[in-house]
Amino acid sequence: MDIVKIPKKLTTILDTLRSGQIEIGLEQLEKIEGFEPQKAIVHSEINYFSDNYEIAMSNDEMALPFDEQWYAGNILVEHFFAYSNTAIISDNILRAETFYKSFLTEKEKLDLPEHRINFYRHQVKNHLSKLKGEKDLPIDNALIQIVKDGKSTAEFIAQLKVYRPKLTFDSKEGAEYLLNFMLEQGNTDESLAYYEKFADKIFNSTIHLNATRLFQLAGQTNKAQKSMLTIARNWYPVEHIQITPMILFSYEDLYPLLTKELKEEILRMPKAQQ
Incomplete structure (x- = not known):
């Protein structure tokens, strides 16, 4: 699957959405044909920040399996964190487990480089553990501490x-x-x-x-x-x-x-x- 080039007319709409003009941007986005995974990413981000839990999860379930269509790997990583957290607080853990397992199964069917498959396995394994309540996982950011003493x-x-x-x-x-x-x-x-x-x-x-x-x-x-x-x-x-x-x-x-x-x-x- 190749990376999908975003046309100028769509980047302009995305700029509008980033500027905070959500309703105007969404109205314009609906007029764009195609780019369904990309549009689903946009909708998921809006819905995560609007506490629309079920819809945000549905958006990501539609978008993330097509992550090879964009370059930045941080999109998948950051959305997985939001997806897992949303599943936990909205009592959708079983749904999330099903999605993660299906996501990995489909990726393993593709002819992808081993390092890419290992990346997916690592992410899915740790997020399944997160759904079970495990803490301090390899994917988590290191804790930060209050320092009373230290360098002057x-x-x-x-x-x-x-x-x-x-x-x-x-x-x-x-x-x-x-x-x-x-x-x-x-x-x-x-x-x-x-x-x-x-x-x-x-x-x-x-x-x-x-x-x-x-x-x-x-x-x-x-x-x-x-x-x-x-x-x-x-x-x-x-x-x-x-x-x-x-x-x-x-x-x-x-x-x-x-x-x-x-x-x-x-x-x-x-x-x-x-």
């Missing part, structure tokens, strides 16, 4: 001088470099304070994700949700058919933040504006 600010400044001597601690560029280390190795309170100083100027999604997770862990829900909105605002798709930051579903510690209201705000805010 002076040590990070010294690190900056050694490895990025042209940058300063009080610059956006310096912060974007250092926060990759500070949020994991430094005192959490100091690191988050430093993050807040530059948050609106930083585009590195990993930094925003780690800050959001730490705010959530520290019980600072409002700041965590604000940081999550920054993630959504700065998010940019790998593939045209992505219209929402589905990566948020890959971090299970962020699920408590994803209220219906916040998801609706993310869905309807302008995204991919870099």
Whole structure:
């Protein structure tokens, strides 16, 4: 199965949807003939962010078996997380198990490279385990921890001088470099304070994700949700058919933040504006 090229008229509609104009974009999308798996991906993302559980699962069941039609592997990975989580919270575990097993059976019938088949097997095996309630699986993102002690600010400044001597601690560029280390190795309170100083100027999604997770862990829900909105605002798709930051579903510690209201705000805010 070959990757399907998305025509200009469809990419324009996808841009409209990413901008938050959902009703206008959907009305235009219905007029496009063909591209059914791609359109199902779009519908699933809208429905996951609208808490339309049954419909979102149906959309993914229609779309994901055709994942060879697009390039980005993260679409399947992120949608599997959303699909599994939705199955659990909506009591559709048996349905999800049936889908995953059928998905893998059909992939194994295809003449695909061994590494690709192994990727599918790995994903399906772990998501079947997730449906059974197992935690800390190989597909899960590593946990992040509150750090009381750790490297001091002076040590990070010294690190900056050694490895990025042209940058300063009080610059956006310096912060974007250092926060990759500070949020994991430094005192959490100091690191988050430093993050807040530059948050609106930083585009590195990993930094925003780690800050959001730490705010959530520290019980600072409002700041965590604000940081999550920054993630959504700065998010940019790998593939045209992505219209929402589905990566948020890959971090299970962020699920408590994803209220219906916040998801609706993310869905309807302008995204991919870099």
